[in-house]
Amino acid sequence: MNSQTATIPKAGDLARNWISKWLADSNPVATLKDMSFNLGVPLLALVAFCLLWAGVASKVQTSLGQLPGPTMVWGQAMTLYQEHKAEREKEAAFYERQEQRNAEKLAADPNADVKIRPYTGKPTFIDQIKTSLFTVATGFLLAALIAIPVGIVCGLNSGLYRAFNPLIQIFKPVSPLAWLPIVTMVVSALYVSDDPMFSKSYLNSAITVMLCCVWPTIINTTVGVASVDKDLLNVSRVLRLSWFTNVIKIVIPSAIPMIFTGLRVSLGIGWMVLIAAEMLAQNPGLGKFVWDEFQNGSSDSLARIMAAVFTIGIIGFLLDRIMLGIQRWVSWDKAANLR
Amino acid sequence: MTTDNYLELSQVAITFPTPKGPFLALQDVNLKIAKGEFISVIGHSGCGKSTVLNIVAGLHQATTGGVILEGKEVTEPGPDRAVVFQNHSLLPWLTAYENVELAVKRVFGKKKSKQEIAQWVEHNLGLVHMEHAMHKRPHEISGGMKQRVGIARALAMEPKVLLMDEPFGALDALTRAHMQDSLMEIQNRLNNTVIMVTHDVDEAVLLSDRIVMMNQGPGATIGEILKIDLPRPRDRVTLAETPEYNHYRAAVLQFLYAKKHASAKPAVKSEAVEETAEPEPGLVSLEEHKKKKFG
Ligand SMILES: Nc1ncnc2c1ncn2[C@@H]1O[C@H](COP(=O)(O)OP(=O)(O)O)[C@@H](O)[C@H]1O
Numbered sequence: 001m002n003s004q005t006a007t008i009p010k011a012g013d014l015a016r017n018w019i020s021k022w023l024a025d026s027n028p029v030a031t032l033k034d035m036s037f038n039l040g041v042p043l044l045a046l047v048a049f050c051l052l053w054a055g056v057a058s059k060v061q062t063s064l065g066q067l068p069g070p071t072m073v074w075g076q077a078m079t080l081y082q083e084h085k086a087e088r089e090k091e092a093a094f095y096e097r098q099e100q101r102n103a104e105k106l107a108a109d110p111n112a113d114v115k116i117r118p119y120t121g122k123p124t125f126i127d128q129i130k131t132s133l134f135t136v137a138t139g140f141l142l143a144a145l146i147a148i149p150v151g152i153v154c155g156l157n158s159g160l161y162r163a164f165n166p167l168i169q170i171f172k173p174v175s176p177l178a179w180l181p182i183v184t185m186v187v188s189a190l191y192v193s194d195d196p197m198f199s200k201s202y203l204n205s206a207i208t209v210m211l212c213c214v215w216p217t218i219i220n221t222t223v224g225v226a227s228v229d230k231d232l233l234n235v236s237r238v239l240r241l242s243w244f245t246n247v248i249k250i251v252i253p254s255a256i257p258m259i260f261t262g263l264r265v266s267l268g269i270g271w272m273v274l275i276a277a278e279m280l281a282q283n284p285g286l287g288k289f290v291w292d293e294f295q296n297g298s299s300d301s302l303a304r305i306m307a308a309v310f311t312i313g314i315i316g317f318l319l320d321r322i323m324l325g326i327q328r329w330v331s332w333d334k335a336a337n338l339r
Numbered sequence: 340m341t342t343d344n345y346l347e348l349s350q351v352a353i354t355f356p357t358p359k360g361p362f363l364a365l366q367d368v369n370l371k372i373a374k375g376e377f378i379s380v381i382g383h384s385g386c387g388k389s390t391v392l393n394i395v396a397g398l399h400q401a402t403t404g405g406v407i408l409e410g411k412e413v414t415e416p417g418p419d420r421a422v423v424f425q426n427h428s429l430l431p432w433l434t435a436y437e438n439v440e441l442a443v444k445r446v447f448g449k450k451k452s453k454q455e456i457a458q459w460v461e462h463n464l465g466l467v468h469m470e471h472a473m474h475k476r477p478h479e480i481s482g483g484m485k486q487r488v489g490i491a492r493a494l495a496m497e498p499k500v501l502l503m504d505e506p507f508g509a510l511d512a513l514t515r516a517h518m519q520d521s522l523m524e525i526q527n528r529l530n531n532t533v534i535m536v537t538h539d540v541d542e543a544v545l546l547s548d549r550i551v552m553m554n555q556g557p558g559a560t561i562g563e564i565l566k567i568d569l570p571r572p573r574d575r576v577t578l579a580e581t582p583e584y585n586h587y588r589a590a591v592l593q594f595l596y597a598k599k600h601a602s603a604k605p606a607v608k609s610e611a612v613e614e615t616a617e618p619e620p621g622l623v624s625l626e627e628h629k630k631k632k633f634g
C-alpha cells in the first residue's frame with residue numbers, strides 16, 4: 001500500500017460497484033415505504049397548507065380586493081416570468097434596431113459617428129432577484145472576510161476577547177433599519193467618484209448586510225477556536241509547532257465546524273436583512289419590488305407580493321442548503337448530525 | 340553522564356493554583372532512569388501519575404526541583420520526549436498516515452527527503468501493524484487502532500524518552516493484552532527508554548524493568564520502587580504460572596492495598612475521588628464559563 005502507486009479505480013467500475021451494491025442493499029418494499037415517508041408526508045402537508053390558505057383567503061376582503069389564494073399567486077408568478085421574457089425580447093429587439101441603423105449609416109458614410117445607446121427598461125422580477133443575490137453575496141463575503149480572522153484572534157487571545165466582547169454584544173442586536181441611515185450618510189460622504197464602479201444603493205445594502213451578519217460568525221469562530229481540544233494543543237506543543245503552523249494545522253481545522261455554523265447563521269440573517277434594507281432604502285432588489293407593488297396598489301399587487309414572499313423564502317432555504325452542503329463537505333466531524 | 344542516569348527527576352514538587360488556594364500535588368519526587376529502561380508508574384487515581392509524566396514531557400513546569408535528560412534540564416515540551424496520550428489525541432481531520440507524517444515532517448523535515456519521509460511513516464505504521472488502515476481517518480478505526488497510530492506517531496519521532504499516559508486504559512481486556520504484546524515486541528527491537536503510567540498491575544509487571552509505586556496525594560511522592568527481574572522476552576501465559584511473576588504481582592497489590600488502608604482517612608479519600616472525576620476543575624469551569632458568555 002503506497003499512496004503514490006495506488007491505482008485510481010475507473011469511473012465505470014465505481015458505477016458498476018455502486019449499482020450492484022445498491023441492488024443488493026435495497027429492499028423494494030422498504031424503499032417504497034421510505035420514499036412515501038420522505039416525499040409523501042411533506043407533500044401532504046403542502047397540500048393541506050394550500051387548501052387552508054385558499055379557504056381563509058376567500059373570506060378576507062382587502063381594499064385591493066380579495067386576498068389572493070394559491071392559484072392566483074401561482075398565476076402571477078408565471079406572469080412575472082412572462083414579463084421578464086417579454087422585456088428581454090424587447091431589449092434584444094432594441095439593440096438589433098440600433099445595430100441595423102448603424103450599419104445603414106456606415107454603409108452611406110464610412111466615417112459616420114455611430115453609437116449604441118444602452119437599453120433602459122424597467123428591471124423585471126428576475127432582474128431584482130439577481131440584484132438581491134449579488135448584493136447579499138457581497139455583504140456576506142465581506143462579513144466572512146472580517147469575522148473569521150477577528151474570531152480566530154479573539155479565540156486565541158483572551159485579552160483581546162475581553163476587549164472586543166462588549167462591542168460585539170452591543171452591536172449584535174442592532175436592527176438593520178438602524179444601521180441603514182448611518183451607512184447611507186457615510187457612503188454618500190466617502191464614496192464620491194465621477195464614474196462609480198458600484199452604485200451607492202448597492203454599497204448601502206451590502207454594507208448594511210455585512211454589519212448585521214458579521215456577529216454570529218465572529219462569536220462562533222471565537223468559541224470554536226477557544227475550545228480546541230487541550231490534548232491536541234499538547235500534541236502541538238510536543239511537536240513544537242510554530243505559532244503560525246499551530247493556527248493553520250491545529251486551531252483552524254478544529255474550529256471549522258463552528259466557523260461554518262456561524263457562517264450559516266450569518267447568511268440567513270444577511271438575507272433577511274437585505275430585503276428589509278432594500279425596502280426601506282429603495283435600493284434595487286426584491287425588497288424594492290415588494291415596496292413598489294405595495295405603492296402601486298393594483299388588483300394584482302397582493303398576489304405579486306405573495307409570489308415575492310415565496311421567492312424570498314425559497315431562495316433563503318436554498319442558500320441555507322448550499323451552506324449546509326459546504327459545511328458537510330468540509331466538516332471532519334462526521335459524527336455531528338448536521339441539519 | 341553515566342548510563343543509569345540518563346533521565347533524572349530530582350526533588351520535583353508542583354503546586355497547582357486552584358480556586359480554593361494552591362494545591363500541592365507532588366513533592367520530593369526523585370528518580371533516576373537508565374537508557375533503554377522501561378519504567379511503569381502505578382498508583383491510585385488522582386495521585387499525580389499524569390502530573391509526573393507531564394513534568395517530564397515539559398507540559399507542566401515543576402514548582403521546585405527539575406528534570407534532567409542527558410545532562411540538560413527540561414524546560415519546555417519537545418519531540419525528544421514524545422507523548423502517547425490516554426485518548427489517542429489524533430487530529431481527527433487527518434488520516435492515520437497524515438497524523439504520523441505531521442510529526443515526522445516536523446522532526447525530520449530537513450534531514451530526510453520526501454521519499455525517506457514516506458518510507459519512515461510507513462515503517463512506523465508497520466511496527467504497530469497498521470499498514471492496512473493507513474489512509475483511514477480516526478473516526479473510521481477502532482479505539483485500539485487509534486492508540487496504535489498514536490504509538491506509531493510517538494515512535495516515528497525517535498524520541499529519547501517515550502512517555503505513555505495510560506495508553507491502554509480505555510481499551511477492552513483482549514485488545515489491551517494484544518497491545519501489550521505488540522509493545523513488548525517493539526521494545527525488544529528498539530530498546531526505547533519508556534515511562535508508562537498505568538493502573539493495571541499485570542500490565543506493570545509484564546512490561547516493566549522497574550515499577551514506581553506512588554503514594555496518595557496531596558503532596559504525593561514515590562512510595563516504593565520494585566525491580567522486576569523477569570527474563571525477556573516475556574510471555575503472559577507462561578509467566579502467569581511462575582512464582583516469581585506472582586510474587587511481583589502480590590508485592591504491587593500489597594503496596595496499593597496496604598497504602599490505601601494506611602492512609603484511610605475517609606475525608607482524604609473521597610476528595611481524591613472527586614478530583615479524578617473532574618481532573619482539572621479550574622479549566623473546565625473556565626471553558627464552560629466562556630461558552631455561556633458566548634452563547
Ligand atoms: N492543572 C491542574 N490544576 C489543578 N489541579 C490539578 C491540575 N492537574 C492535576 N491536578 C491535581 O493533581 C492531582 C494529580 O492529578 P493527576 O496527575 O492527573 O492524577 P493521576 O494521573 O494519577 O490520576 C489531582 O488531585 C488533580 O486534581
Ligand SMILES: [Mg+2]
Binds near residue numbers: 389504
Ligand atoms: Mg492520569
